Amino acid sequence: MFFRQVMDQELAQYAYLLGCQRTGEALIIDPGRDIDRYTEIAKEEGLCIVAATETHIHADFLSGLREFAEHHQVTIYLSGEGGDDCAYVWPKDSGYDIRKLKDNDEFMIGNICIRALHTPGHTPEHMSFLVTDTGSGATEPIGIASGDFVFVGDLGRPDLLETASGVSGTQDPSARQLYKSTERFLALQDHLQVWPGHGAGSACGKALGAVPMSTVGYERKFNAALGFQTEEAFVGSILGGQPAPPLYFTRMKELNREGAPILGPLPVPKLCGIEDLILQSTASHAVIIDTRPDRKQFMAGHLAGSLYAPLGISFAMIVGSYVDPAAEIYLILDEEQVNLAVRTLVRIGYDNISGFTPPSELSSSRLADHSLxxxxxxxxxxxxxxxxxxxxxxxxxxxxxxxxxxxxxxxxxxxxxxxxxxxxxxxxxxxxxxxxxxxxxxxxxxxxxxxxxxxxxxxxxxxxxxxxxx
Missing domain, CATH: 3.40.250.10 (Rhodanese-like domain)
Known part of the structure; x- marks a missing residue:
C-alpha cells in the first residue's frame, strides 16, 4: 500500500493519498481545492486517483471534492450521516458519481479496504476512516484517518457549528456527541496509527501537537482531552478556552456544503511596478496585502492603506478575517513566493489575485512613505x-x-x-x-x-x- 501525508503548512492541514500498488488505484482523503498537487504525486508513483472523500464539511478551507468530480473520472464518497440539516447540497442533480456512506459502510480501492466510522462531535456528519491493507494479507486496520475528530494531543472543537455557522444551542449537544465518539475511539487497538486532519497552528482545536501522526495507544496515554472520567467534566473542558474562529470559517462551511466555485487553472497575478500597483489598487474593491516577515519594516514604511499579513501560518487567518472575498488583491512579496501565496488564497476562496510588487520596490520608492x-x-x-x-x-x-x-x-x-x-x-x-x-x-x-x-x-x-x- 502506498501512503502519503500531504501537508499544507500555511493551513496546518493534512490530506492523505492512499494507493493500491497492485492495481494502481488511489484514494485521496480531505483534499484541498488546488488538486494538482495530489494528482502530480499520484502520477509520480504510477497511481491514478479513482476516488475522493472527506471526513466532514470543512470550515477552514475549500474542499477539493467538487474539483475532482468536475475534472477527473472519480467516485466521490460523502458522509450520509448527521441528518438533513448537515447534508451536502452540491451533489444533488450534478451528474457526478456520488456514493453516500453510513456508519460501518466499506468500499475498496484496489486491495485496500476503507471502513467508515461515524464520529460526530466536531460536526454532526463527521466520518473517520479505518484503513486495512488486505493486499498484504492484513485482516486488521493499519490506521484511522481521523479528520477533525482526534488530533495529536487534542480533539476537534465541537463549538464551530454555533460560533462559526451561527446555529445556536449546538455547542453543548455537539460536545456530548464528541464524548460518545471518544468512547468508540478508545475501544480501538493501541497499535492503530492515527492520521489527523490538522496539526499545530490550526484553529480547529486549542492544543494541537506538531507531530504529524500518532497511535491510538499513545493518544490514550497522553492526550489530555481523552482522560476525563465523566461526561460533564469533558464538556466543560472541551468548550472552555477555544479561540475565536476566523471570520472566513462561516463562508467556507457554506461553500463546502452548497458547492465551492470550480477553480480550474490557478490565478496568475501580474508583476507590477509600485506606481502601477498604486494606480490599479485605487479601485473601490482593491486591497494591498503586505506579506513581509519583519513587522518592524512594515511599521516603518509601507503603502498607505495596506493590510499586514506575513506569509506563513497566520496569513490565511488574517486575510480570511480582514479581506472581502470579492476584493481585488494586490500583494507585496517576492516573485518566488507568488505560487505559495496564490495557492493559500484560493484554498480559502480568494480567487481575484491581480498583481504583486516585490518588497525591494518599496525600499527604493518614496511612495512607501506611510508609517505607524x-x-x-x-x-x-x-x-x-x-x-x-x-x-x-x-x-x-x-x-x-x-x-x-x-x-x-x-x-x-x-x-x-x-x-x-x-x-x-x-x-x-x-x-x-x-x-x-x-x-x-x-x-x-x-x-x-x-x-x-x-x-x-x-x-x-x-x-x-x-x-x-x-
Missing part, C-alpha cells in the same frame, strides 16, 4: 491609562482573563473587522497581544479604517504593569 507608531512593551508605562488611550487587547478571551492592561477592550484579532465599530474614535488607539504578531495585523487594519493607532510590540510579560496587580 510602534513602542515596546518594556518601554510602556506601568500605569498606562485607558483615560488617555483606547487600549485594544487582540488576544483570545482566555488569555485576556488571565492578565491584561486595566481598562483594555478585548476583541480577538480574528473578529476585529466585524467588531470595529466597538472601538471608540475619540482618542488614540493602542493595540497589543502576547508577542506583537496578532497586534501588528490589527494595527494595520485599524489604520486602514482611519484610526490613530500605535502598536505595542514585544512580549506582554515584559510590561512593568505585570509586576503590579493587574
Amino acid at each position: 507608531s510602534r513602542i515596546e512593551f518594556s518601554d510602556l508605562d506601568a500605569n498606562v491609562s485607558s483615560a488617555e488611550w483606547t487600549i485594544v487587547d487582540v488576544r483570545g478571551s482566555s488569555e485576556f482573563e488571565t492578565a491584561h492592561i486595566p481598562g483594555a477592550l478585548n476583541i480577538a484579532h480574528t473578529r476585529l473587522a466585524s467588531r470595529i465599530n466597538e472601538v471608540p474614535r475619540g482618542k488614540p488607539v493602542m493595540t497589543y497581544c502576547r508577542s506583537g504578531n496578532r497586534a501588528s495585523a490589527a494595527t494595520a487594519l485599524l489604520a486602514r479604517e482611519g484610526f490613530d493607532v500605535t502598536l505595542v510590540d514585544g512580549a506582554f510579560e515584559d510590561w512593568a504593569g505585570l509586576r503590579q496587580e493587574v
Whole structure:
C-alpha cells in the first residue's frame, strides 16, 4: 500500500493519498481545492486517483471534492450521516458519481479496504476512516484517518457549528456527541496509527501537537482531552478556552456544503511596478496585502492603506478575517513566493489575485512613505491609562482573563473587522497581544479604517504593569 501525508503548512492541514500498488488505484482523503498537487504525486508513483472523500464539511478551507468530480473520472464518497440539516447540497442533480456512506459502510480501492466510522462531535456528519491493507494479507486496520475528530494531543472543537455557522444551542449537544465518539475511539487497538486532519497552528482545536501522526495507544496515554472520567467534566473542558474562529470559517462551511466555485487553472497575478500597483489598487474593491516577515519594516514604511499579513501560518487567518472575498488583491512579496501565496488564497476562496510588487520596490520608492507608531512593551508605562488611550487587547478571551492592561477592550484579532465599530474614535488607539504578531495585523487594519493607532510590540510579560496587580 502506498501512503502519503500531504501537508499544507500555511493551513496546518493534512490530506492523505492512499494507493493500491497492485492495481494502481488511489484514494485521496480531505483534499484541498488546488488538486494538482495530489494528482502530480499520484502520477509520480504510477497511481491514478479513482476516488475522493472527506471526513466532514470543512470550515477552514475549500474542499477539493467538487474539483475532482468536475475534472477527473472519480467516485466521490460523502458522509450520509448527521441528518438533513448537515447534508451536502452540491451533489444533488450534478451528474457526478456520488456514493453516500453510513456508519460501518466499506468500499475498496484496489486491495485496500476503507471502513467508515461515524464520529460526530466536531460536526454532526463527521466520518473517520479505518484503513486495512488486505493486499498484504492484513485482516486488521493499519490506521484511522481521523479528520477533525482526534488530533495529536487534542480533539476537534465541537463549538464551530454555533460560533462559526451561527446555529445556536449546538455547542453543548455537539460536545456530548464528541464524548460518545471518544468512547468508540478508545475501544480501538493501541497499535492503530492515527492520521489527523490538522496539526499545530490550526484553529480547529486549542492544543494541537506538531507531530504529524500518532497511535491510538499513545493518544490514550497522553492526550489530555481523552482522560476525563465523566461526561460533564469533558464538556466543560472541551468548550472552555477555544479561540475565536476566523471570520472566513462561516463562508467556507457554506461553500463546502452548497458547492465551492470550480477553480480550474490557478490565478496568475501580474508583476507590477509600485506606481502601477498604486494606480490599479485605487479601485473601490482593491486591497494591498503586505506579506513581509519583519513587522518592524512594515511599521516603518509601507503603502498607505495596506493590510499586514506575513506569509506563513497566520496569513490565511488574517486575510480570511480582514479581506472581502470579492476584493481585488494586490500583494507585496517576492516573485518566488507568488505560487505559495496564490495557492493559500484560493484554498480559502480568494480567487481575484491581480498583481504583486516585490518588497525591494518599496525600499527604493518614496511612495512607501506611510508609517505607524510602534513602542515596546518594556518601554510602556506601568500605569498606562485607558483615560488617555483606547487600549485594544487582540488576544483570545482566555488569555485576556488571565492578565491584561486595566481598562483594555478585548476583541480577538480574528473578529476585529466585524467588531470595529466597538472601538471608540475619540482618542488614540493602542493595540497589543502576547508577542506583537496578532497586534501588528490589527494595527494595520485599524489604520486602514482611519484610526490613530500605535502598536505595542514585544512580549506582554515584559510590561512593568505585570509586576503590579493587574
